[in-house]
Amino acid sequence: MTVHTAARGHAPDDVVTATALVKTYRQGAAEVRALDEVSVGIRRARFTAVVGPSGSGKSTLMHCVAGLDTVTSGSIVLDGTEITGLSDRQLTRVRRKRIGFVFQSFNLLPQLTAYENIVLPVTMSGGRPDRDLVDHLCDVLGIAHRLSHRPAELSGGQQQRVAVARALVARPAVVFADEPTGNLDSRAGAEVLTMLRRSVDELGQTVVMVTHDPAAARYADRVLTLADGRVVEDEHITPSGRTAALAGDARGRRR
Numbered sequence: 570m571t572v573h574t575a576a577r578g579h580a581p582d583d584v585v586t587a588t589a590l591v592k593t594y595r596q597g598a599a600e601v602r603a604l605d606e607v608s609v610g611i612r613r614a615r616f617t618a619v620v621g622p623s624g625s626g627k628s629t630l631m632h633c634v635a636g637l638d639t640v641t642s643g644s645i646v647l648d649g650t651e652i653t654g655l656s657d658r659q660l661t662r663v664r665r666k667r668i669g670f671v672f673q674s675f676n677l678l679p680q681l682t683a684y685e686n687i688v689l690p691v692t693m694s695g696g697r698p699d700r701d702l703v704d705h706l707c708d709v710l711g712i713a714h715r716l717s718h719r720p721a722e723l724s725g726g727q728q729q730r731v732a733v734a735r736a737l738v739a740r741p742a743v744v745f746a747d748e749p750t751g752n753l754d755s756r757a758g759a760e761v762l763t764m765l766r767r768s769v770d771e772l773g774q775t776v777v778m779v780t781h782d783p784a785a786a787r788y789a790d791r792v793l794t795l796a797d798g799r800v801v802e803d804e805h806i807t808p809s810g811r812t813a814a815l816a817g818d819a820r821g822r823r824r
C-alpha cells in the first residue's frame with residue numbers, strides 16, 4: 570500500500586485509490602471531521618493494518634472505502650470503478666462482487682453448516698461454488714474437518730476462520746476485516762491472523778484490517794496510523810521484521 574498525495578494520483582497496481590477523502594458528521598451544533606483529506610492507495614496482494622486511537626476515523630475510513638458509507642467529498646476508485654456517487658443499488662452490487670467482509674462478531678448464519686455459510690456469497694448471487702477453491706481455502710484455513718458442523722458446534726476461532734473462508738470464496742478484489750480478533754483469545758486470534766496472512770501470501774488476496782491491537786497489526790505488510798481523521802504514520806514491515814516480531818509475540822504467549 571502507498572500513501573499518495575492527490576497530486577501523485579493512482580499507482581497501477583493499487584486496488585483502491587482514495588483521494589482527498591473528507592467525511593463530516595453533525596453532532597448537535599458541532600461538526601466532526603471524521604476524515605480530513607485522507608489520500609491513500611492500497612496495493613494488490615498486500616496486507617494492510619489500519620490502527621489509531623478510538624475516534625481517529627478507522628471505521629469511517631473502512632466503511633467509506635468499502636462502500637458501506639458515503640464520503641462528504643473526495644474520490645474512491647475500487648478495482649477500477651469510481652464508487653463515490655453510485656446509487657445504493659450499484660454500491661450493493663460492487664460490494665457483493667468485489668469485496669469480502671470479516672466482522673468482529675463472525676456474522677455466521679446459525680442454522681447453516683460451516684460449508685453452507687462459506688459458499689453463501691456464491692449461492693446467493695446464483696453462482697455455483699468452485700469446489701476445488703473451497704477445498705483449497707478450507708485446507709489453508711484448517712477447517713476442512715469441520716465443514717458439516719453448525720457455528721454453535723465450533724470454537725470462536727473456528728467460526729472466524731469459516732467467516733474468513735466466506736470472505737475469500739468469491740475471490741473479491743479486497744477483503745476488509747473489522748477487528749477480526751476482537752472476540753477471540755490471543756491463541757485463536759493469532760490463528761485467524763495467520764490465516765489472513767496466508768491468504769495474502771498463498772492466494773494473492775488483498776486484505777485491509779482495522780484493529781486496536783498493535784500485536785495484530787504486526788501480521789501486516791504495512792501499518793497505517795490514523796489520528797484525528799488524518800494519516801499520521803505509514804510504516805512498512807519487511808518479511809524478516811515481521812518474522813522477528815511474531816516470534817517475539819509467540820514467546821510472550823507461551824510464557
Ligand SMILES: Nc1ncnc2c1ncn2[C@@H]1O[C@H](COP(=O)(O)OP(=O)(O)OP(=O)(O)O)[C@@H](O)[C@H]1O
Nearest residue numbers: 594595596601603622623624625626627628629630
Ligand atoms: N454516525 C456518526 N455520527 C456522528 N459522529 C460519528 C458517527 N460515526 C463516527 N462519528 C465520529 O467520527 C469520529 C471517527 O469515528 P470512527 O468510528 O471512525 O473512529 P474509530 O477510530 O473507528 O474509533 P473506534 O476505535 O472507537 O471504533 C469520531 O469522533 C466519532 O465520534
